[in-house]
Amino acid sequence: MQTCTSPTEKRRIVIAGGGYAGTTLAVRLAKRIKPSDDVEILLIEPNPCQQALSELDLVAVGPPRPEFCELWLPTIFKDLPVTVCYNRVHSVLPDEHAVLVGPREGPHEKVTYWRLVLATGAVAFVPPVPGLKEHATTMWSVHDAQELQQRIEQQFRIAAKTVDRDARAQALSFAVIGGGATGIEIVGTMAQMLPKRMRDHGLDPVDLHVHLVEGRPDILYDLPENLRRKAKARLARLGVELHLGSMVSSVDDTGITLESGARVPAAVVVFCGGAKADPDATTWGLAADPSGRLMVDESLHASGHPDIYAIGDVAAFRDPETKRTLPMLAQFAIREAEHTADNLLRELRGETPQPFRPHMHGEFVSIGPSYGVGWAFRFHLSGLPAIVMKRFTYAMYWYEVGGIRTAFKRLREMLAMQR
Ligand SMILES: Cc1cc2nc3c(=O)[nH]c(=O)nc-3n(C[C@H](O)[C@H](O)[C@H](O)COP(=O)(O)OP(=O)(O)OC[C@H]3O[C@@H](n4cnc5c(N)ncnc54)[C@H](O)[C@@H]3O)c2cc1C
Known part of the structure; x- marks a missing residue:
């Protein structure tokens, strides 16, 4: 059996899921840790190609192409101190501070953690309507x-x-x-x-x-x-x-x-x-809300588990201001990931994790590749400016995790798909 880990004395941070949340977290943490932090970052994600969810409309309607990656993970993590294990978390054993890693049918490797971050996303939800x-x-x-x-x-x-x-x-x-x-x-x-x-x-x-x-x-x-x-x-x-x-x-x-x-x-x-949280997450013995999203406290810890964080679509974070659970959006997944990276750095240095305070900076929806509607910072936009803003938010994500070359490459690819 191919294994994810080798013996280490370091404190291991295990991240389950390399989508928007998991990748942002791993990159931010890797760029900010110091050798004295004595930490190992292990990202567990089955797919080396991060799903291009933001461009599914272009993938579906544009001409056929062989591969559609939001990001190619081996490139993103090439020069960063992150071990990526291309496998899946099968189960979580909170009492043993461990996860079992491997395909559904096994065999499974037991991987222990100092801190675990669950970022396994969501799947499509289909209601029981006939046909x-x-x-x-x-x-x-x-x-x-x-x-x-x-x-x-x-x-x-x-x-x-x-x-x-x-x-x-x-x-x-x-x-x-x-x-x-x-x-x-x-x-x-x-x-x-x-x-x-x-x-x-x-x-x-x-x-x-x-x-x-x-x-x-x-x-x-x-x-x-x-x-x-x-x-x-x-x-x-x-x-x-x-x-x-x-x-x-x-x-x-x-x-x-x-x-x-x-x-x-x-x-x-x-x-x-509609969509529902990763259904496997409800089998891991952690508290979930009625929709199946993992319950988290104000610092994004899974309820009752100070050594486990849950972020992104899989987590149900209740905004203390609006008293509503945050919607499943990449912008919140990314903000939660950044906040959790900073909290993990605090913990590594003996400080207390801080509460997460979400802010919605805007929202844009494309209606065809050349028109959009949306708002940002109280400004309402429609037409080309809205679509430019939408593409700009993607470019910011690509820049944050992959640098300027990745951002340009992805923008070129996206524009090519629209032709
Ligand atoms: C068509 C479409 C368009 C969208 N457009 C927008 C938009 O314009 N703006 C916006 O803000 N949001 C948008 N969203 C929502 C956004 O994509 C999600 O909110 C975002 O992907 C959530 O990030 P995440 O990291 O929580 O989950 P994901 O990005 O889904 O990542 C989850 C990852 O976990 C991995 N995984 C699953 N199970 C396991 C396991 N057991 N072990 C290890 N890894 C596992 C998966 O392979 C996946 O890579 C869109 C969604 C869709 C479907």
Whole structure:
């Protein structure tokens, strides 16, 4: 069995999960520790390629490409004092200060820790609506996006061979369920990019139908009203047909039936209706909230475990100001990671961890690759400035973890995907 660790006298910080939270934490900690801290950093993550979650819409609708990495972890950690173990945490043994590492079916290596940080993220959540699981694609991983890409290609092939006009329009009808940020981003990118892709395949975009289905009466509830209006106007300009205010009652291979009785024809259905915390985390004997996110105290310690932190989507941090649990957003995952890195440095130097105080600096949603809506520091933006701000926040993340070369490389890749 390949092992993650070799014997050490140093204090070992184990980080489970190398997504936005785990990677930010490992990089920040590695850049700030001193040899006198006498510490070893071990990051456990199964995938050397960090999922490009922020670009799933471009992956799904753009032309096929072989690899989509937010970050390639071996490059990020090449010159940093971090041992990366490309494996998964199978279970946590808090009483033994250890985790078991290895595939589900075993064998497992026992790795002890001085401090453990759980950052294992979230997975797509599919409610038990008849036909939804069987007929819809979710949108929470590069694998999901590639599956959608294949389904789009398949529909292009079917449409190309179909003479009957109505049957061709049915083959080229796409529906996205969910009017939150993920659903709006994917539906906007479909409506903007699919016409070009269809022309490249010799198909007439006049046959394209893109639908958005949302059970509530409006979309993008996290954004102010004026931005929601702009978002709807943009979707209308792109030709997206909105079906708001009625829940989905069933899905089959020709479309969606709503509780209102209305029918939305769709050959391809994408479900962007929600996410839930890594379900494995609830099997680790730590307290979780009813939605399955790990309960944490004000310093992001797992409840009742001062030597275990939980951060990012897997953790349920309750904002003391708003009294609400933070939403699953990369910006909070990154802020929690930075704060936890600083707390670990405090602990290494004999100081007390400090409480986390979250601040929402802004939020941007793209509606197609060249338009966005959102706000930052009280300013409301729409159109190109919003999309520039959105891309800027990604670039900041790439710069923080990978430096200037990584930020430029990733920006170039992202712009190339939009063509
Ligand atoms: C399509 C889409 C678009 C989004 N757009 C935005 C946006 O524009 N802005 C924004 O703020 N947020 C956005 N989000 C949300 C954002 O991506 C998440 O909030 C963020 O990924 C959370 O970071 P994390 O580190 O907690 O989890 P992740 O980034 O999901 O990382 C979790 C990591 O843990 C690893 N892992 C899982 N189980 C184990 C295990 N047992 N052992 C070891 N490792 C494990 C996984 O492989 C993964 O690498 C988007 C999400 C999606 C799906």
